[in-house]
Amino acid sequence: MSDKAPAFLKKMSRRSTRHTLQERNENAPEQKKQQRKRKGELTRRIPTTSKKQHYEIQNRCFDGDVSPSVLIETPQKEVLEETTNLSGFKRFRFKNLFVKPSPLPCLSWANSDDVWIKMLNKELKYVHDKSFIQQHPTLLPKMRGILLDWLMEVSEVYNLHRETFYLAQDIFDRFMLTQKDIGKEHLQLIGVTALFIASKIEEDIIAKELVILKALNWSLCPETIVSWLKLYSQVDSLKDEVNFLVPQFSQETYIQVTQLLDLCILDIESLDYQYGVLAAAAFCLTWDSISNCVRWMNPFAQTVREWPRPQLKDFKKVPTEDRHNIQTHVDYLAMLSKTHERKEDFLERMSPVAVMGILTPPKSTEKPAND
Template structure:
């Protein structure tokens, strides 16, 4: 159960210009509103769009931000505008998706950047797909749809706040700078290197449509939970473990993917434009290089992480988990005792598990009959190839659609699927 906003304690320090409790409550309320305005199932209202199109669009926008050296906050505002707009609209054709994306980036740049690129440059990067006039027309449409609410606290904003609080608590800088309480929280004190590493995880996981299930504050907290001090992360976010448990588990697939790409998150190389001052003094930010959006992730990494997510999801809901493993199951029962559900005993025969390909392969030698079976968790079919007396037999059994009325105790055999082969009835009990 999630902790209500009213019960989340305030981790903010004393502020000279406002009450910390009031500021924190306002931040949490904006976060909750932003979550309600983003719908994970928004593509159900857009039959011409797919979730992967969103990922491709965001990946391209990251490249554009890197080319023009736009800030991370600009990109995250762009993503927020896109998700909120698509959540409100219906039946958007795929030809308009790039126009929507570049227009949202145009709006976000005017909000966040001191010197935003000209509209001609935004039209140029679309390679003729969008004109300046189309961008200006779409700008008004999007602004009206968003009700001119352009000040969301993004995952990047929450991440900056939490990291500032995290390093403040670790170093106890407040005690050493008690004579300057006004400037302490306003000036960045956290590690630029750690921020880049954590922001990279946030960027990768937010390419996936599943991120829309979680609020920005939960995403930022979960990313810090994976990359930095876990105990302190909960203290600076004002959350309980139950608030972030689902997101932490979901994000673990993306963490594993990043650790495959690099030896570890902590050892990944910094981008070339990161200044030497960040390397020399990792706890003090001497410039704003860490705030520039970089294209350090790609769609291949996203696909790898999504395969892991699919594997985890299939394992969690797989009916095979309900069958206890036992070495005695290798002996097939008599045909009188066979039931359609006996297909589930394949779990006890598993010798090699390949979670990457979401499959389980097993080889069984029953009375000198080699049997190789592959179980696909997602679509639930069981495919088996049996070499019995040099007769290759292939069969597909869909135990989800097998009903007791469809076949009797002795009729649910491979014989009905492949013809009359010796030994077919005995093999069925194994798969």
């Protein structure tokens, strides 16, 4: 018996092992289903986390100017990522980093940092450039000023808001940047179409409206100069425990600043500057980021100071508290002409010839003889 015991036990052990393996193979699909079920239950118990925002620092500095960096939202990244563009400059992506804190107060209806970042990003998305005039050989820069001056007059007649006019101006400038060889006979039609798009009025110009909308890829919501000005004015005059959406600034002061911006926007060189910078220069905010724009705007400000002070106007069906928002019109073309004369006089005074040729070497015949 003792001799057979080991063989018997081995045989039973092998049968037991085969039986155990067979049971495992038969039960494997069911076990996998149960495992997947338990895993699914565990997954459902874990609360989903909200999407984290990540931003890319983008430098907006120009030659001779100091502009604030802005942040561009990027796809989710867990770690710092380094990339090198074609120019050889390195770009970094940071998680949840703000270059400059938002100047907005805490808002009950939105995150102030998100609102600020979206405003800054729109300055990059909605591109305007005075070089568009080179794409239309029959047009002159002053023609744009005449058109915008006329649109201001139309806006006042129809009690349109300042935001509507400045949105129309942005639509016009960006549309012209996408086109080539537009003749001056089409300029007024494009301008009034842009105004109708901005004011959301349907007229018998749907064909041209569709052309403009397609060219702009239906991007119709920039932060205009006036929206930036309202933000600066509101933050500057904000009092404690008040609704941020209710205007706190003086209407009289507001229309004085808007008259300066109305005059500046007629000059095509205004397209050299971001809307936020133009509004800040008129409002006299941080010098480092707007110094070039302030210097350019100075002759315009001098002209505005010489003109009669703007007065608030009453409009039918417009509440008193909203009258500062209606786009008004004065003789801006005369003011623009005066400003250009002032700029020319300044350049003549600063030219080397006007300073007795100090920077020009004297002719050889005029040099004093050596003793």
